[in-house]
Amino acid sequence: MMTIETLEPATIQQALFQNPDEHGYYGSFGGAYIPEMLQRNVAELRAAYLEIMDEPSFKQEFNQLLKDYVGRPTPLFYAERLSKELNSNIYLKREDLCHTGAHKINNTIGQILLAIRLGKKRIIAETGAGQHGVATATVCALKGMECIVYMGEKDIERQAPNVARMKLLGAKVIPATSGSKTLKDATNEAIRDWINNPIDTHYIIGSVVGPHPYPDMVARFQSVISKEIKEQLLEKTGSENPTHVVACVGGGSNAAGAFYHYLDELDVQLVAVEAAGHGIYSGMSAATTQLGKPGVLHGSKSLVMQTKDGQVVEPHSISAGLDYPGIGPLHANLFKSGRGVFLSATDEEALEAAFHLSKIEGIIPALETAHALSALKNLELTPKDVVVVCLSGRGDKDLATYMKAMGL
Known part of the structure; x- marks a missing residue:
């Protein structure tokens, strides 16, 4: 396995790992490979996320919630x-x-505030262990937003306490019954939902995956x-x-x-x-x-x-x-x-x-x-x-x- 010591000094000096390029690439990885139906949503998010996150009112609300609600x-x-x-x-x-x-709440608070400023009324999410689903349901309850969480049927069985928490918080939990019935399949279902509801829906992705700008956006909220x-x-x-x-x-x-x-x-x-x-x-x-x-x-x-x-x-x-x-x-x-x-x-x-x-x-x-x-x-x-x-x-x-x- 290559370690940092094996890289040439010039390569190390030139390599900046923190942020992707303008097209969302970290080196040769990243980008946005999405259906035409989602181009508008992703382009809207890409054009606005850094500007919104830099607004004084956004920073103030985000930091206040991290302190008083999350306990940071x-x-x-x-x-x-x-x-x-x-x-x-x-x-x-x-x-x-x-x-x-779990750490998931840092990102869901950031994304719910972003979604509200983009005028979205409906929130969808995927979850594996259930912690991102719980965090999404939590912020939707806080802000009075409709919440749909997709979760693999297998994960619903092995993470029953978190399923109960999501439902208690007012979320609708929809099982993914294809494939291995786990996180990959829940993500597939969430993307299908987003394709069918591109105007009023924001997809809160829970990890540094998905089309640009999600990997960068989630990393910034978790930073x-x-x-x-x-x-x-x-x-x-x-x-x-x-x-x-x-x-x-x-x-x-x-x-x-x-x-x-x-x-x-x-x-x-x-x-x-x-x-x-x-x-x-x-x-x-x-x-x-x-x-x-x-x-x-x-x-x-x-x-x-x-x-x-x-x-x-x-x-x-x-x-x-x-x-x-x-x-x-x-x-x-x-x-x-x-x-x-x-x-x-x-x-x-x-x-x-x-x-x-x-x-x-x-x-x-x-x-x-x-x-x-x-x-x-x-x-x-x-x-x-x-x-x-x-x-x-x-x-x-x-x-x-x-x-x-x-x-x-």
Whole structure:
């Protein structure tokens, strides 16, 4: 695997990873590959999103809601016992303490404010683990908007608590019954809905995937995570920069947020952890960077798990939020360029890491987050290293899976 050290110095100096070009490309990945019916919507969004996000009234409302509604800033917790075990300094960015229990709310608040300013009346979303669906339903309830959430039939079964939360918040949850009945299929259904309702509907995509400008827009809304990390680390250690930032990656929104303000800080190693399922080459995996090839999925060019003739390969992960056959174009570029280090964790390794953190730090993480935690043992850490792990969500939603694993 290429690392940042293997890039030529001139290449490193010229490479800016944070923002896409004017056409939405991060290197050779990105763009907008969409049906004609959606051209108007996407063009409208692309023309307006940066200007709206820069308006003083938008900034004021967004930041006020992050503070008073979401509960930001989230703590940066020094995990003392975990640090002793690894003979290093491990900090956990506690996105699990956000309102609704995950980082997803940062993006949905931003997008609902954007949708209102664009005059949209109806909101649709896709969800895998259910956290993005809950976050979307939450902000729709807050702002009095109609909310439709598409969710794979398989994910509805394994994430029942979040389905109940969405319905309690007033959302209509529609099952996706095609394909693997997971996140990919829910996204397909949401896009079909958007094609059929292009005028009054805004699609709140939950990750750094989809046609430009979604990957950039979602990354910007989630960048509050790394902004806070910088401020909190400076206070705690005297330096804004850790040696490593570690995050799980499916589509990659929590990783994009945790990495964002460090993307062009080349002394910070960015570590992304994918879901290996039953094993990378087992045929039941979601390790896209290891198994994927360039292709188009859900409106952008990225790395996609696919057959030789371009058919999407069904992914597998014990965590619904990582059960996706692609990866955001930002992350595909980090992988291809060598700026990011991409590791993976199996279902069993994720479960082991979740149980371990629960027992030694009193924090029950989401299964998605557990993949990132599992990778810590594979890093060659020293007592001088400062490692920040994005604890993207809490484990309440995964309790049934944990109970099954414990034989309860």
